[in-house]
Amino acid sequence: MSRLPYTLYRAADVRELDRIAIQQYGLPGIELMNRAGSAVFDELCSRWPEATHIAVVCGAGNNAGDGYVVARLAKEKGFQVTLFAVTDPDELKGDAKTAWGAAQAAGLVARVFDAAVLKTTDVIIDAVFGTGLDRMVEGRWAEVINQINVSGVPVLVVDIPSGLHADTGCVLGTAVRAESTVSFIGLKQGMFTGSGPECSGVVSYDDLGVPDAVFENVAPASERIDWLRLKSRLPKRQKTAHKGQHGHVLVVGGNYGMAGAVRMAAEAAARVGSGLTTVATRPEHVAAMAAARPEVMWRGVTSNSELRDALQRATVVAIGPGLGQDAWSKSLFETVLESGLPLVVDADALNLLAADPCQSSNWILTPHPGEAARLLNTEINIINQDRFSTFSQLHERYSGNIVLKGAGTLVSGDNDEVALCSDGNPGMATGGMGDVLTGVIAGLAAQGLSLTDAAKMGVCLHAAAADKAAISGERGMLAGDVVNALRGLVN
DSSP states (O other), rough: BOOOOSSSEEEHHHHHHHHHHHTTTTTOOHHHHHHHHHHHHHHHHHHOTTEEEEEEOOOOOHHHHHHHHHHHHHHTTTTTEEEEESSSSGGOOOOHHHHHHHHTTTTTOEEOOOOOHTTTSEEEEEEEEETTSSSSSOOOHHHHHHHHHHHHEEEEEEEOOOTOOOOTBBBBBBBOOOOOEEEESSSEOOOOOOOTTHOEEEEEEEEETHHHHHHHSSSSEEEEEOOHHHHGGGGOTTTOOGGGGGGEEEEEOOTTTTTHHHHHHHHHHHHHTEEEEEEEEEEGGHHHHHHOOSSSSSEEESHHHHHHHHHOOOSSEEEEOOOOHHHHHHHHHHHHHHOOOOOEEOOHHHHHHSSOOOOOOSSSEEHHHHHHHTTTTTTTHHHHHOHHHHHHHHHHHHHHHEEEEEETOOOOOGGGOEEEEOOOOGGOSTTTTHHHHHHHHHHHHTTOOOOOHHHHHHHHHHHHHHHHHHGSSSTTTOHHHHHHHHHHHHH
């Protein structure tokens, strides 16, 4: 297996890479198929060393051919192999037909799918659909996938989970839920966002020995980013550093009953290195919040003039956590927009923006799918069907930098590319996580990073801190646990 690359591709791109490898570099298709099957078999032996009985479920096309290779290799190594063919394998063509012939020569017989047999096996190999699937899964195909999912047997996927759209990460009616996926030649971007992570499980990668020169012919569709890769961009501090050199974050929000949101955002900004941090909030919150976090400056604001005074000393503004949508909220939001300062816009500030859309090149918008739906005047299910398309629409309508939160958060990358953060965990599905992210991004931007870099690094740092906090368990993880993990990571 190769190290997981940072380049992500669409299905058509991977097919083009495959074509170039075969036609221009003379790699026989059957050789690539044999290498793919061997990579999956190696993963089977590594991840489930005690397994002795496997079920291989093959559909049609080259993905089925890969499955027949896995079945043959397992048979030759002494495994008990139950081979299911959802379609008649004698109708296969090309390399897949050759792979099926080799499986027959090894003594394998393809059986009609029988869900009852699945439960007697140790591991199921999913080789039903490949990257070319672009229609809803129905009929017997859907029944096969559903029976795989309810079997209770761990699933190892060949290239991409059957039923998952390779480009969007959307489930096409139903899709295999796997423990592990071995992907070939190019990682498919849909495996890392939307429903992709849930379906794919742990992803490993094999380039199948394709020459590096092949990849120079096809530009990736997006890039995968993580804190390990980006942390070197955080500038080191000089020995003579003082607080004025590291920016001043102003957090605006905290309406009645929501002071905790601005406190978490402010603490996050300070923990990632903001030189100064101020919160503009309801006057009623100031005393309690100042006692709880005295390192932050707390200002009660009731008028635009009071907020303008605070804005004069700010390097970057984070607006939205706990802001609300009443007259006070709208007034503060309008004043912040007039300031011309770099902005991180989240939560209720996004809802206010949705009600009166405008554009700016000097902000970072950080919607979750529900907020994205309001910003685009559509439904959440539409947002989740194609997060990449949603991202493009948000950028087109509002300009600036976009952070589309969720599993596989999408971020504005360099040169208008899309970056995808593959870190993070389900423990982040709790209140306050978005407020912390807002503070993290603002704190990084205040230290002189471009808004694009602040968005990318902030998302990855936030996710890495959540993964660190989740070592103690995902369930019950609080946003404050993520704040506590930030300091160690930025140092």
